[in-house]
Amino acid sequence: MQDANDPKIIVALDFPSENPALELVDKLDPAKCRLKVGKELFTRSGPQLVQNLQRRGFEVFLDLKFHDIPNTTSAAVAAAADLGVWMVNVHASGGEKMMTACRERLESFGADRPLLIAVTVLTSMSAADLAGIGIVESPEAHVSRLATLTRNCGLDGVVCSAQEAPTLKAEQGADFRLVTPGIRPLSAARGDQQRIMTPSDALRAGSDYLVIGRPITQASDPLAALEAIHQEVATL
Numbered sequence: 323m324q325d326a327n328d329p330k331i332i333v334a335l336d337f338p339s340e341n342p343a344l345e346l347v348d349k350l351d352p353a354k355c356r357l358k359v360g361k362e363l364f365t366r367s368g369p370q371l372v373q374n375l376q377r378r379g380f381e382v383f384l385d386l387k388f389h390d391i392p393n394t395t396s397a398a399v400a401a402a403a404d405l406g407v408w409m410v411n412v413h414a415s416g417g418e419k420m421m422t423a424c425r426e427r428l429e430s431f432g433a434d435r436p437l438l439i440a441v442t443v444l445t446s447m448s449a450a451d452l453a454g455i456g457i458v459e460s461p462e463a464h465v466s467r468l469a470t471l472t473r474n475c476g477l478d479g480v481v482c483s484a485q486e487a488p489t490l491k492a493e494q495g496a497d498f499r500l501v502t503p504g505i506r507p508l509s510a511a512r513g514d515q516q517r518i519m520t521p522s523d524a525l526r527a528g529s530d531y532l533v534i535g536r537p538i539t540q541a542s543d544p545l546a547a548l549e550a551i552h553q554e555v556a557t558l
């Protein structure tokens with residue numbers, strides 16, 4: 323299942339600044355993982371950091387979870403494509419017009435365009451959290467609804483919990499990418515994540531890519547933690 327041209331592990335670089343991020347990155351191998359740059363690090367270090375990671379040979383998932391009116395969001399997605407990132411995401415709850423505008427805007431980038439995926443229900447949210455914002459269907463049902471909308475808008479896949487992966491693979495087909503955060507090796511703390519799964523269970527469930535942050539970045543030996551996860555999934 324592991325392929326050096328398509329590493330399944332995406333390390334979430336949730337660091338407060340560039341220096342600790344690069345300290346870890348310089349020990350990593352682009353054949354074994356991709357890197358995710360999210361809101362905190364991007365807000366501090368910006369596009370230069372993304373380019374820095376790309377120069378080191380890594381493909382970058384720019385996780386800014388855009389959610390705005392169609393014109394604004396599609397322009398932001400085009401800016402991400404100009405940066406040459408491998409993957410970019412928006413919130414599916416931005417709706418059909420927003421997602422369609424983003425997909426159309428990327429057409430001019432041809433085969434070099436980033437993968438465009440949509441966040442369904444954040445993995446930190448439980449049924450009670452959804453009820454708190456007026457969504458009474460279960461997380462699983464709401465994820466399925468948003469995944470169908472996302473696929474109908476022509477996007478490449480969704481961010482979801484690995485717990486929803488079997489259903490989504492059956493409903494949306496094998497080519498629709500499932501990017502799953504909320505990954506927790508058995509020994510790792512859950513933290514603020516609600517809908518979690520171990521790395522090997524997530525891949526068995528149908529996840530295409532595993533987004534993993536704190537179990538690696540906050541481990542006493544991040545490299546050993548990544549290697550242990552790599553070994554766990556390499557045997558699948």
Ligand SMILES: O=C(O)c1cc(=O)[nH]c(=O)n1[C@@H]1O[C@H](COP(=O)(O)O)[C@@H](O)[C@H]1O
Nearest residue numbers: 334385443444445481503504533534535536
């Ligand atoms: O889009 C994401 O990457 C994302 C979506 C989601 O539903 N849940 C989620 O945790 N994430 C991101 O995935 C990473 C998970 O990090 P850890 O919980 O530390 O493994 C964080 O960078 C989150 O921002």
